Structure formats: structure tokens, C-alpha cells
Amino acid sequence: MINESFFDSIHSYGKWKSNLVKAIDDFQDWLDTTELEDSEQSLKIYETLQILKHDRITLAFVGEFSRGKTELINAIFFSQFKRRLLPSEAGRTTMCPTELFYNTDEKPYLRLLPIESRSEDTSITEQKQNSINWTHVQLDVSSPDNMVSSLAQITKTKKVKASEAKRLGLYDAITDHNGTEFEDNEIVEIPMWRHALINFPHPFLEQGLAILDTPGLNSLGNEPELTINMLPNAQAAIFVLAADTGVTRSDMDIWRRHLKSFRHNHNSGLVIALNKIDTLWDDLKTGSEIKSSIQRQCTETAQTLNIDSKRVFAVSAQKALIGRVKNNARLIKASNLIAMENVLSNEILPQKEQLVRNTIIADMNDMMQESKSILLRRFKSMKKSIEDFSGVSGKNENIIQVLLEKTRKEQVSYQHNAESLQSSRQMLSGQYNRLKNIIDLDQLDKQVNEARQLMQGSWTTNGMKNGMKSLFDNISNTMNEAAKQTELTNRLVKSIYNRFKNENEIDVQPKLFSISSYKQEIDTLYLDADEYRTSVYSTMTEQSFVIKKFFISLVSRARNIYYQLNKDADDWGKRALTPLVRHAKEHKKELQQRLAQLKKAGQSRDSIGERITKTKIEAKKLQQHIFDVNIMLTTINTPMPAIAHEKEIPDNVTAIHG
Numbered sequence: 094m095i096n097e098s099f100f101d102s103i104h105s106y107g108k109w110k111s112n113l114v115k116a117i118d119d120f121q122d123w124l125d126t127t128e129l130e131d132s133e134q135s136l137k138i139y140e141t142l143q144i145l146k147h148d149r150i151t152l153a154f155v156g157e158f159s160r161g162k163t164e165l166i167n168a169i170f171f172s173q174f175k176r177r178l179l180p181s182e183a184g185r186t187t188m189c190p191t192e193l194f195y196n197t198d199e200k201p202y203l204r205l206l207p208i209e210s211r212s213e214d215t216s217i218t219e220q221k222q223n224s225i226n227w228t229h230v231q232l233d234v235s236s237p238d239n240m241v242s243s244l245a246q247i248t249k250t251k252k253v254k255a256s257e258a259k260r261l262g263l264y265d266a267i268t269d270h271n272g273t274e275f276e277d278n279e280i281v282e283i284p285m286w287r288h289a290l291i292n293f294p295h296p297f298l299e300q301g302l303a304i305l306d307t308p309g310l311n312s313l314g315n316e317p318e319l320t321i322n323m324l325p326n327a328q329a330a331i332f333v334l335a336a337d338t339g340v341t342r343s344d345m346d347i348w349r350r351h352l353k354s355f356r357h358n359h360n361s362g363l364v365i366a367l368n369k370i371d372t373l374w375d376d377l378k379t380g381s382e383i384k385s386s387i388q389r390q391c392t393e394t395a396q397t398l399n400i401d402s403k404r405v406f407a408v409s410a411q412k413a414l415i416g417r418v419k420n421n422a423r424l425i426k427a428s429n430l431i432a433m434e435n436v437l438s439n440e441i442l443p444q445k446e447q448l449v450r451n452t453i454i455a456d457m458n459d460m461m462q463e464s465k466s467i468l469l470r471r472f473k474s475m476k477k478s479i480e481d482f483s484g485v486s487g488k489n490e491n492i493i494q495v496l497l498e499k500t501r502k503e504q505v506s507y508q509h510n511a512e513s514l515q516s517s518r519q520m521l522s523g524q525y526n527r528l529k530n531i532i533d534l535d536q537l538d539k540q541v542n543e544a545r546q547l548m549q550g551s552w553t554t555n556g557m558k559n560g561m562k563s564l565f566d567n568i569s570n571t572m573n574e575a576a577k578q579t580e581l582t583n584r585l586v587k588s589i590y591n592r593f594k595n596e597n598e599i600d601v602q603p604k605l606f607s608i609s610s611y612k613q614e615i616d617t618l619y620l621d622a623d624e625y626r627t628s629v630y631s632t633m634t635e636q637s638f639v640i641k642k643f644f645i646s647l648v649s650r651a652r653n654i655y656y657q658l659n660k661d662a663d664d665w666g667k668r669a670l671t672p673l674v675r676h677a678k679e680h681k682k683e684l685q686q687r688l689a690q691l692k693k694a695g696q697s698r699d700s701i702g703e704r705i706t707k708t709k710i711e712a713k714k715l716q717q718h719i720f721d722v723n724i725m726l727t728t729i730n731t732p733m734p735a736i737a738h739e740k741e742i743p744d745n746v747t748a749i750h751g
Contacts, residue, residue, distance in 0.1 A: 099169075099431075100296065102438035106150070106446065107300035109733040113449075114145050116728040117457055123725070127718050129464050133667060137460070141453055149194060149303040150445050152437070153324055155352060156333035157343050158309035161368040163187050165333060165410040166306060168430060170297055172417035174237045179306075180248045187247050188284040190319055191306040193291045195298035201232035203243055204290040208251075208283060211261045216645045217288050217318050227290070234294060249285040258283050262638040264630055265311035284308075287316070310343045313351050315630075317646035321621050325354035328448075329362035329441040331433075336390055336407065337372040340397045348398060350624065354617065360400055362444055364433060367394055371409040406433040446733045454729050459604055461729070463672045465722045466601060467679050468715055474683045475712040478690065482705050497691050504684050510596055511677055517589040518670055524582040525666045531575045532662065537655055540567055541648055548640050557636055561626045561643060565619050568651050572608075572615045575658075579608045586669055593673050597680070601672045606665045611658045615651065622647045 121138050124130035154162040163181035170193075171178040180187070189205075204227040206220055220226050230246065233239040256277035258266040266281045275281055298304075305327060313319055324330065332352060334344055355363040373386050387407045395402035409428045416424030425431065481496055530536075544564040551557045583605045590603040625631060625647060631639045690704055 099434040099438050102442055103150075103297050103300045103302055105734055106442045109446070110145060110148070110301065110449075112731075113454065113729055114142060116725045117142055117145070120457070120461060120722075120725050123718070123721055124464065127464070127468065129467060133671070134460060137456065137664075141457060144453060145449075148449070149301050150441060151303045151305055151327040151329075152441065153305040153307065153327040153330040154333060155307050155313075155324065155330050155347060156309070157341065157347060158186055158311075160333040160335050161410045162306055162331075162333045164414060165331065165366060165368065165408070166193075166304060168410045168413040168417065168428070169434060170295060170304070172414055174240075175418050176237055176241065177414070178237065178240060178244065180241070180245050187306055187308055188250055188312075189247055189286040189289050189308065190312060190316065190323075191247055191289040191291060192303065193293060193295075193298060193306070194303040195294050196292050197299075199292055201234050201294060202290075202292045203230040203232055203246065204228065204292075205230070205246055205286040206288040208261060208263075208285060208287045210287055211263075211315075214641060214645060216649055217316070218322065219649075220288070221290070228286075232291075232293065244291070247286065247289045250282050251285045252280050252282055255279045255281050259635060260638075262634055262642060263315055264634045265315065284312075310347050310351075313347065317621075317625060317642055318650075320351045321618065321646050321650050324351060325617070327362075328445050329364070329437060330355055331364050331366050331437075333366045333368050334394060336367050336370045336387070339390070340394055345397075353620070357617070360404060362440055363400075363404065364436060364440075365394060365398065365400065365405040366410075366433060367391060367405055367407045368410050370407045370429070371412050404436075406436070408433055442733065457729055458726065461722055461726050463601070463675070465719060465726070466599070466672075467675060468719050468722070470599065470676065470679060471683070472712060472715045472719065474687070475708050475715065478687060479705055479708050479712070482690070482701050482708070493691055497688065500684060500687050500691065504688075507677070507680055507684060510593070511681070513596075514589075514593065514670070514673060514677055517592075521582070521585055521589065521669060524578070524585050525662075525669075528575060528578045528582055528662060529659070529666075531571060531578055532655060532658055534652070534655060534659055537568070537571075537652060540564065541644070541652070544648075545640070545644060548643075549637075551636075554632060554636065557640060558626045558631070561622060564648070565622045565651075569615055569619050572612050576608050576612055579606055582606065589670065590673065593676075597676065599676055601676060603672075604665070604669070606662065606669070608658070611654055614654050618647065618651055618654070 117138060121130075121135065124134060154166060156162050161181070163179045163186075164177070167177050167179055167181055179191075189208075204224065206217070206227050210220060210226065230243050232243055254277060255266070255275040258281050259277070261283070263283050266283045305323060307313060307319060307324075330352060332348065334340060338344075340348075352363065355361065367390060370387055370390075373390070374383060378386070391405045391407050392402055395405045398405075406429060408430050410430070412424050413428035413430040415421070416426075416428055541564065544560050547563075548557045548560040551560060586603050586605060590601065593599075594601060622643075625643065693704070
């Protein structure tokens with residue numbers, strides 16, 4: 094018994110995305126038909142379709158060990174298997190970060206990255222590019238028993254000497270509860286796997302949903318990439334607490350250190366699951382007393398986390414799973430899970446839709462509008478030709494000569510505009526090259542290598558930490574300089590467009606380049622780097638490992654941001670004046686055709702009627718093309734239909750029990 098409203102929301106998003114894909118496919122065919130297609134457009138359309146087809150909505154489950162995160166995943170997504178699909182019984186805790194998704198190009202599988210890979214200079218993101226580094230387990234989705242057996246691998250641990258755990262940078266494994274280090278020869282327990290990937294054909298996952306299950310604080314601390322890259326890229330996070338423990342010190346550490354990106358965005362996409370409320374169901378208390386106790390826990394949790402109490406949901410993952418497995422509506426209602434699911438679907442999907450609309454769809458909209466503008470110009474030119482030829486019919490040759498002279502003057506004016514545009518392109522190229530020099534990847538790599546050598550050669554922890562700060566100061570300053578240069582470049586683009594629009598009486602809007610999202614990412618990463626630099630982990634862990642993790646997780650992330658910035662800047666630089674260039678080419682073609690037609694008309698009066706008829710037929714085809722592109726524009730700009738959720742539960746708590 095799944096939450097139909099939640100499923101409908103996910104399905105609605107999947108259908109909306111499919112409609113986008115079809116409209117963009119249709120646009121590619123339309124470009125071929127109208128002879129407007131060019132190689133740059135085709136490449137952009139191909140890239141857009143690939144992004145849309147592989148785009149995912151990531152929902153992260155975050156919390157300390159034994160808070161019931163995996164049980165919550167089982168209850169929300171896998172109750173139809175009538176058992177716990179992911180291991181979540183007592184004593185069987187998920188030991189490594191786990192991603193669940195569905196890739197239609199491959200058969201269902203479980204991939205496990207050995208813990209020993211931590212000693213390599215390779216991030217998890219890079220490791221994903223090479224499946225040979227992973228232990229591969231084929232999943233038998235037809236057998237729940239076999240699935241459960243295979244997925245139990247994510248709970249596996251192994252015993253090693255403390256010296257080996259230290260070599261792998263597992264700081265938590267080499268210290269006892271008092272923070273005292275074990276002797277090198279003492280045996281400690283560590284996770285067997287560093288990361289797990291589960292490719293599984295589930296209805297939610299098939300619609301593009303992905304789930305990230307993170308183990309406790311120790312795992313988050315040992316893998317900075319989780320906090321710096323994976324969690325911030327999630328569209329939503331469920332922070333799971335336990336009602337029987339309240340907000341503990343380690344819970345607060347996770348809240349402050351690992352959910353910053355959500356809190357900085359005004360808690361958007363963030364939900365608190367106060368799990369295990371069934372521990373408060375006391376048969377010696379009345380229903381109102383139980384509800385009051387649960388409400389008090391929610392209020393105190395909200396106050397401790399400084400978050401709106403409406404974002405705190407008292408739930409029982411275990412009772413929800415049992416209720417759905419046994420089709421017990423009363424137990425499902427008591428678990429209060431549906432209320433939380435509805436909030437997730439009401440928040441995640443609109444946010445994800447807006448993200449897609451602001452990036453992918455904005456580019457497609459611009460391309461379609463630009464192509465439509467060219468066709469409208471063609472149509473206007475054809476109407477003028479029909480009027481001119483209709484006026485020539487039955488008149489003397491002087492009329493044709495006047496029209497020829499007028500068209501030749503337009504050609505002279507066009508030539509002047511073309512030269513002006515070429516000059517503008519050269520000016521823009523100069524400004525753009527200054528921007529590219531500032532964000533040059535080779536220059537960044539040089540700074541990174543110098544910083545690495547400085548840190549590795551440092552004899553003290555303070556020297557190493559100063560090297561970290563110096564590198565990120567340089568990275569941040571470079572981004573600030575790039576932001577100033579981008580503003581100058583955009584001003585030039587605007588002035589070029591304004592001049593061209595005034596001289597040619599066309600309405601074409603420039604697409605300006607924005608560096609704000611990259612700058613925001615670098616600013617956030619700067620804070621992450623500062624926190625890593627000043628953390629207990631960086632002070633207590635072996636210096637060589639701290640440096641390695643610093644470059645694998647933080648510096649590599651900074652380089653990825655700069656790489657994407659360079660790629661997007663290149664793409665923008667190539668297309669910044671493309672609409673003007675295309676209009677100029679279209680104008681040139683139009684003038685050449687008009688001259689040829691007038692010359693023919695001057696030679697043979699009999700062809701004028703045929704030319705009028707032919708032009709009217711072509712104009713009618715253009716009208717159809719314009720009608721078609723308007724339909725595509727309507728499709729890509731139509732918002733995802735809203736799903737109305739029934740309000741099964743009046744508030745965030747419930748007093749029903751048993």
C-alpha cells in the first residue's frame with residue numbers, strides 16, 4: 094500500500110520530462126525541414142537530450158548510525174516486496190554510503206568499492222568512471238530472497254590492525270570512545286566497502302529518482318566528498334533523528350557540518366524525520382497524552398535545530414513498513430509517513446522543475462525563439478516581395494528599376510552593418526580572451542601543484558594548514574576577478590545588440606553570461622575547506638593522508654567548478670553573437686533572392702504572376718512552420734501539472750498507536 098499521491102507526483106515529473114524530450118526531438122526535425130539547422134545547434138540539442146534523459150532527482154537520507162535511515166527507505170520505496178529489501182534489522186547497519194538509481198542501459202547490479210581504494214589518489218566520482226575497480230554483483234530482481242542476500246553486502250565489516258586503519262585514514266577506527274589511539278598492532282573493525290551503487294528497476298527510480306543513503310557521522314567525516322559534492326547536489330535531504338534519544342551531540346555535528354548547503358538555502362528541500370515515535374506509544378497513557386509527548390519532542394527538536402516546526406515530522410519507519418506490508422491502514426496512518434511524503438513531493442519536484450527550466454529549458458527556449466524570429470523575418474520579406482511584384486504587374490520598366498535601385502541601396506547598408514558586426518566580434522573576442530586568461534585551467538593547475546609541493550614539504554601541521562588557506566584564497570580571488578571581467582564583457586554584448594537592433598529594426602535579446610552560480614559554489618567550498626583545515630580530523634590524522642583527502646575532495650571539486658566554468662564560457666563565447674550573425678546571413682540571402690527575382694521580372698513580364706503564386710505558397714509553408722514552433726514553445730514552457738494531495742493527517746504528529 095504505497096502513497097499514491099507521492100507516486101503520482103514522481104510519475105508526473107517523469108511524464109513532464111518525457112514531453113520535453115519529445116518537443117526537443119521535434120525541434121531538431123523542424124530545423125532540418127526549415128533549413129535552419131547548423132552544427133552548433135545540433136550539438137547543443139544532443140547534449141540537452143542526454144542531460145534530460147539521464148537527469149535524476151536525488152533524495153539524500155542523512156543521520157547518525159541507528160537512527161533508522163535504511164528502514165525509512167524500505168518503508169517509502171520497497172514495501173511492495175513484503176519484506177525488508179535493504180538490510181535494516183538491529184545489528185545490521187549500512188556501513189558505507191549507498192546510492193540507489195536505475196540505469197536502463199545496464200542490467201540490475203550491486204557495485205561495491207573496496208575500502209582499500211581510500212589509499213589511492215582517486216575520488217569516488219572518478220572511481221565511478223571505471224567499473225573494473227568495483228566488485229560487481231548481478232541482482233536477481235525476480236527473487237526477493239536473493240536480493241536481500243546480495244544487498245546484505247553493504248553491512249559487511251572486516252578486522253584489520255590499527256596501523257592499516259590509520260593508513261586508510263579511518264580516524265574513527267583507530268581511537269576508542271575517549272579519543273585515545275589504539276596501538277598499531279591492536280585489531281580494529283572497519284567497513285569492508287567504501288561506497289555502494291545499486292542499479293534497480295523500481296517505479297520511482299525508473300522515473301529518475303535517485304536515493305543516497307549515508308551512514309553516520311564517522312563515515313561523513315572520513316569521506317569529505319560526500320559533504321562537499323554529493324549532499325549539496327541532492328535536491329532534498331531527510332535528516333533522520335530518533336525520538337528515543339532526541340538531538341544528540343553527534344546529531345548536531347552532522348546538522349552543522351554536513352547539511353550546510355540546505356540550511357544556507359533557507360532549509361529548502363530539507364525535512365526532519367523524528368523517527369521511532371513508536372517507542373513513545375505507551376499503553377499506560379491516553380492517546381492525548383501520547384500526542385502531547387510527541388508534539389513536545391517535535392517542538393524541542395525544532396528549537397534545538399532552529400528550524401520551523403512544520404519541517405519536523407514525527408514518524409515510525411518500522412510501523413509504516415509493517416503497515417504497508419500487511420495492508421494495515423490504521424498502522425500506516427499511525428506511522429505519519431504519508432504526511433512527510435506529501436511535503437517532499439510538494440517541495441522537491443517543483444524545485445527540480447525550476448532548476449531544469451532555468452538551465453536546460455532556458456537554452457532551448459532561446460534557440461526556438463531565435464529560429465522563429467528568422468522565419469518571421471522571412472515571412473515579412475515574402476509579403477513585401479508579393480506587394481512589390483503585384484505593384485510591378487502591368488506597370489512600366491521604370492518601376493522595376495526603382496525597386497532594383499532600392500534593393501541595391503539596402504545591400505550597401507547591409508555591407509556596412511556586416512562590417513560593423515565583424516568589428517564588434519573582434520572587440521568581444523578581446524574581452525572574452527581576458528576572461529579566459531583569468532580562469533585558465535593551466536594556471537589553476539600550476540597553483541595547485543605549487544601548493545601541493547609546499548604542503549608536502551611542510552614539517553608542521555600549521556604549515557600544511559597555511560598552505561591550504563593560501564590556495565583557496567587564490568582560488569577565491571581569481572573568481573572575484575573573473576566576476577568583474579564578466580560584467581565588462583556583458584556590457585559590451587548589450588551595446589552591440591542595442592546598436593544592431595536599432596539599425597536593423599529587429600527584436601533580438603542577448604544571452605548574457607553569468608558567473609554567479611560558480612562564484613557561489615567556490616564561496617561555499619571556501620568555507621568547507623576552512624572547516625576541513627581547522628577540524629580535529631585534520632589535526633589528528635596522519636598529515637600525508639590529510640593532504641591527500643584535501644586534494645581529492647576539495648581541490649578536485651574546485652577544479653571541476655573551474656572546468657565547468659571554462660566549458661560554459663566557451664559555449665557562450667561561441668554563441669554570444671550567433672543570433673545577430675544568423676540574422677545578418679538571412680538578410681544577405683533575402684536581398685540576393687530579391688535582386689534575382691527583380692532581374693527576372695525585368696526580363697520577362699510573364700514570370701511575375703508565377704513568382705507571386707510561388708511566393709504565396711512558400712509564405713503559407715512558413716506560416717505552418719511558425720505555427721509548429723509555437724506548439725513546441727508552448728510544450729517546453731508548460732509547467733509540470735500540480736498534484737493535489739489529500740490531507741490524510743491534520744498535523745505533523747499522531748496519537749494513534751498499537
